[in-house]
Amino acid sequence: MTTRKFCLSVLVKGETTGYELRKLSRDGLHRYFTDASYGSIYPCLNKLEREGLVTCREETTPGKPVRKVYTITDKGRAAFVEELQEPPFDDTYRSPFLMLALHAEHLPPKFLSERIDARENELRQRIQALSEELSICSNPASCWTLRSGIETMAAALKFIENNRSELESLSRASSQARVQAAE
Amino acid sequence: MTTRKFCLSVLVKGETTGYELRKLSRDGLHRYFTDASYGSIYPCLNKLEREGLVTCREETTPGKPVRKVYTITDKGRAAFVEELQEPPFDDTYRSPFLMLALHAEHLPPKFLSERIDARENELRQRIQALSEELSICSNPASCWTLRSGIETMAAALKFIENNRSELESLSRASSQARVQAAE
């Protein structure tokens, strides 16, 4: 259902292909909604076509594989607006990083620091990606959504930057304790 | 795998039951990591027991159903620390709310406003729940994680409060346009 909404969400804004959909689900704004693989996208597009919510045409560019370009229909547009108004509504946040933070005392200091670095970089990259998208964005609702993401992630990043030393101390302290206990 | 890490994450901090695990996965800090149902928790606990990572004892309180209380073993503790250091590490955020924001123009103004209210309330409730947990929290790593969650959600809430009118205008404007087009 997530994949379906995601596909329709992209398609109401314009034509696209399965290959592009997967990229969109990993790179930009749509990362907020899904992280879909080929194995879910292609069957989904076929199903949408069977239901008459999208149409498909094949495009041949010389020297490239055939692309199947999907276009949403009026029926598809109506169905999407309907489905948007159906539950579920609750946002979910799954954070392997915060799971690590929670158990910082049991992790090797080096591993923890590397993970914190990686998380900071991940946030910086995503903030930058969304900022770039924002700078060329003309649709007001898309801009709003991008700004929301940027500000939230900026807050998350700032918290880590300001407080990481505390977490790293915990890891070092209990790491030393383990070494001493072993002696 | 999410459910497994979640169960072990709770169990390293202390004994618990399947019933409690489900509540924890919905209410407090652990909402960040999973939202597990009985159908995933009970089979997971049985598997952990078979693997020797937890032990189980039955507790009978007069007038109440039998509770199966699970305790992590040394082997379980070691396995958890190992598994924590395995991928995946990427945080994922799934936001049906931002999906609505993105398509604000196509939604009825009343529905949108109700959803924004609901999202604000959801954030306020979660911030309050985490703040309460923080006020009685003694473990430094747990405090860190709670504060991280509180600050990030506070930023998300503030953004919505400051910018919701913009989104609501978009919805009203296109709603009026649809009415005029119909006339």
Added chain:
DNA sequence: GCTCACATGTAATAAGTTACATGATTTC
């Protein structure tokens, strides 16, 4: 008398992931 909280568990079903299969072109 009804509903909620406590408490465990299974079976059918839905959904998505991973790995595989295929193949051309471009870049290093």
Added chain:
DNA sequence: GAAATCATGTAACTTATTACATGTGAGC
């Protein structure tokens, strides 16, 4: 010559959800 990008798709597998099954006690 290797790797990356473009491009579509399937099959086996894993995982989790939903609904069901069962039963007690407390509060309204």
